Amino acid sequence: MSRKPIIAANWKMNVTPSEAATYLDTFLANYTEAQATDIVIGASFVTLPKAAELIGPNPAVSVAAQNMSHEASGAFTGETSAAMLNDIGTDYVILGHSERRSLYGEDDAVINKKVHATLAAGMKPILCIGESLEEREGGQLENVLRTQLSGSLADISAEQMADIVIAYEPVWAIGTGVTATPEQAQDTQKFVRSVLEELFGGDVAAATRIQYGGSVKPGNAVELLGCPDIDGFLVGGAALDPESFAQIVAAGTAG
Numbered sequence: 135m136s137r138k139p140i141i142a143a144n145w146k147m148n149v150t151p152s153e154a155a156t157y158l159d160t161f162l163a164n165y166t167e168a169q170a171t172d173i174v175i176g177a178s179f180v181t182l183p184k185a186a187e188l189i190g191p192n193p194a195v196s197v198a199a200q201n202m203s204h205e206a207s208g209a210f211t212g213e214t215s216a217a218m219l220n221d222i223g224t225d226y227v228i229l230g231h232s233e234r235r236s237l238y239g240e241d242d243a244v245i246n247k248k249v250h251a252t253l254a255a256g257m258k259p260i261l262c263i264g265e266s267l268e269e270r271e272g273g274q275l276e277n278v279l280r281t282q283l284s285g286s287l288a289d290i291s292a293e294q295m296a297d298i299v300i301a302y303e304p305v306w307a308i309g310t311g312v313t314a315t316p317e318q319a320q321d322t323q324k325f326v327r328s329v330l331e332e333l334f335g336g337d338v339a340a341a342t343r344i345q346y347g348g349s350v351k352p353g354n355a356v357e358l359l360g361c362p363d364i365d366g367f368l369v370g371g372a373a374l375d376p377e378s379f380a381q382i383v384a385a386g387t388a389g
Contacts, residue, residue: 242285307348
């Protein structure tokens with residue numbers, strides 16, 4: 135089954151609204167029509183409205199929030215709801231990133247609530263999963279990923295999976311400059327797809343897009359995207375430079 139690549143930039147806690155204007159002026163000049171690759175810009179809550187405004191109805195590029203509360207509204211100081219994100223034209227929400235899991239204690243149950251809230255608001259989750267180096271070396275890779283997938287996708291239907299993107303990010307490769315080899319990445323992505331088949335059946339597993347993340351750069355993007363079970367990237371550091379990110383997107387378009 136042919137799956138359209140999806141390449142997303144995760145700016146993390148970088149890029150102010152004014153910096154986003156400069157970035158997107160440069161980047162969007164190359165992407166004004168529908169592309170062979172879905173392109174997503176993941177901006178901070180403060181920068182997201184400006185990014186959404188600048189991108190507008192561009193058919194090639196979407197915007198993503200980097201997190202979200204599962205609560206609909208109420209006395210939750212500092213939180214942002216699905217309705218707020220939907221109101222400014224957010225298309226995707228990045229959920230379960232390893233930094234949210236490790237630094238802020240978000241577990242699969244919390245992430246699952248956020249997945250449901252995102253879908254209910256008409257947006258698409260980019261669900262992040264991944265193991266630490268200790269877990270990989272300790273033979274826990276498959277158990278960790280299966281637990282994260284089954285917990286984060288609890289009570290999700292096969293039909294809802296059509297709107298969910300999975301992002302596999304080995305924690306040991308995020309921002310370290312160390313990248314999983316294409317063989318390591320492909321083997322793990324193939325395993326992730328096998329778990330999706332266990333949970334939702336073969337058709338859903340074959341249709342679900344699975345991104346790779348972890349020190350993706352222009353220099354390794356083509357080789358990684360050539361792997362049969364890698365359907366795009368969730369890009370961190372290399373996405374902070376519009377020219378670098380454009381080269382990574384070009385790898386997806388070429389593929």
